[in-house]
Amino acid sequence: LNEMELLARAVLGSAPVEALPTAPDATWLKPYRVRSAMDAAMTRHFDAFGCIFDAAALGQYLGGEDPENAPERPLTLHVNPASAIDPRQLEWRIAASGRSIEVRSTIAGSSAFVRVANLHMHCKTFPPLEPSTRPWYSTRIAATSTLQPVPGSYPRRALLPAGGTRGWASSALLGVGGGVVSAGGLRAAPSEPIRSRVGSSGVRAMRRGHAATRRRPLSLIPGSGALGSRGQAALLDRILRADPLGHAPAASVPIAIAIPCGPRDVSLAPAAALAAIEAVAADVAGVRIVAADPAAIDRRRLPAGVEVVPEEAVIDATVAAAVARAVPRERAGWVLQQLVKLREATLGPAPATLVADADTLLLRPRNWLSGPDQIVIATTEVHSPYGEHLDRLLGSSRPRLPLSAVAHHQLMQRDVLQLQFGTSADSFAREALRFLEAARFGIESACSEYELYGALLLQASPWRCRLASPRAVTFSRSDVDWTAPADAIVAALRDRHPDAYSASSHWYAEALAD
Secondary structure (H helix, E strand, C coil): CCHHHHHHHHHHCCCCCCCCCCCCCHHHCCCCCCCCCCHHHHHCCHHHHCCECCCCHHHHHHHCCCCCCCCCCCCCCCCCCCCCCCHHHEEEEECCCCCCEEEEECCCCCCCCEEECCCCCCCCCCCCCCHHHHHHHHHHHHHHHHCCCCCCCCCHHHHCCCCCCCCHHHHHHCCCCCCCCCCCCCCCCCCCCCCCCCCCCCCCCCCCCCCCCCCEECCCCCCHHHHHHHHHHHHHHHHCCCCCCCCCCCCCCCEEEEEEECHHHCCCHHHHHHHHHHCECCCEEEEEEEECCHHHCCHHHCCCCEEEEEHHHCCCHHHHHHHHHHCCHHHHHHHHHHHHHHHHHHHCCCCEEEEECCCEEECCCECCEECCEEEEECECEECHHHHHHHHHHHCCCCCCCCCECCCCEEEEEHHHHHHHHCCCHHHHHHHHHHHHHCCCCCCCCCCCHHHHHHHHHHHHCHHHEEEECCCEEECCHHHCCCCCCHHHHHHHHHHHCCCCCEEECCHHHHHHHC
């Protein structure tokens, strides 16, 4: 019990106490939140005041939390999970008078801008809004739409009270003023220990005979390159939750599953399909394995209802011919599988599709989608050719985060992809050709479907992103009896890796290890 709860009880009780409005009407409140008796009180007196008051969420989003209380968290774009308003669903601006902040809801149709009467100064470092500090506010307001890291340029020490610098050094380690800012509010999970993982986002082995291009590990903190890719992955596990929507209601729409399968992965496909089905908390709209050689898949071992279709039934002949012309033969199957995943999610039967590589088994369920929010699996490996490909395809001014979406599986929403690929097979084929034309296949790994989806989501609806830790491991194929029933294979991997959410076995890594 605290003073805030006591005041709420007074508002709901018979005491002569009323709540100040924190939203103009109910359309501003999270559509996927748990309703409470306070909902009516949040909007009751808006007509009388003509403005809204910030209880905590708006100030925390614009300026962050108190570094004394949360030294491990970034100071900007913090999303308060207890708030009935999602600040990522607001459009922000400085009022024409230059003396106040205004917001309007992006989920409430054509709602007008509303003045914010106060900002909860949770970070203890908000300067007053005046001509000399407008650039400070403008920078943070711009960050609410671009999600770019905010430079730490405001005079922190001058704004802090004497002796109030404890915690700032720790905050700076996580890149305050140039560090990681997640679309879902980058939050640490102190109760979850750092777990060592086996190569979940390590450097991919490249095939012999080609110039290898190493992925550049992201430096989450200054000088953290010394940690190595595995150490930085463990740090990311500390910062991101594995299931950030685990507390939220499951998706009210069904989720489809699509698994492309090359010749080297046919023995893994039945277990991969079963694992994907069990990893979806919502209803499953259908499962398709799109195979280069459908006859090679043992359908007797597949879960009931799984459909196997040939690659040529999904990929337009013109697109397949373009891949054959532009892509080295040994990489053509890899590129075709990328296009399979994009097409299945763009033109599939469900609003959202969980796509997964056939060599990746999902070991534990996640709440992939809740209302407008979705999980995006993030890794610390940033491969610069992928970003260069996206710059040519989407434009170099696109918003970006210093993280990668290449995690061997992702949930992809149809409406996001249709902004790029259209709604028909013909429009998808045209855009698929553009996707190929923008790639430079003279290097080993020239494009990524996962990176493209992450960029499209960040560009279209950044407030829908909830970054999640992959919690992934790798394993050797020789350690598994692939003739065993699929459920036995999945159960054995779960027992072997009790903390992992996915397990991958890449043929190319084992080939080079031999």
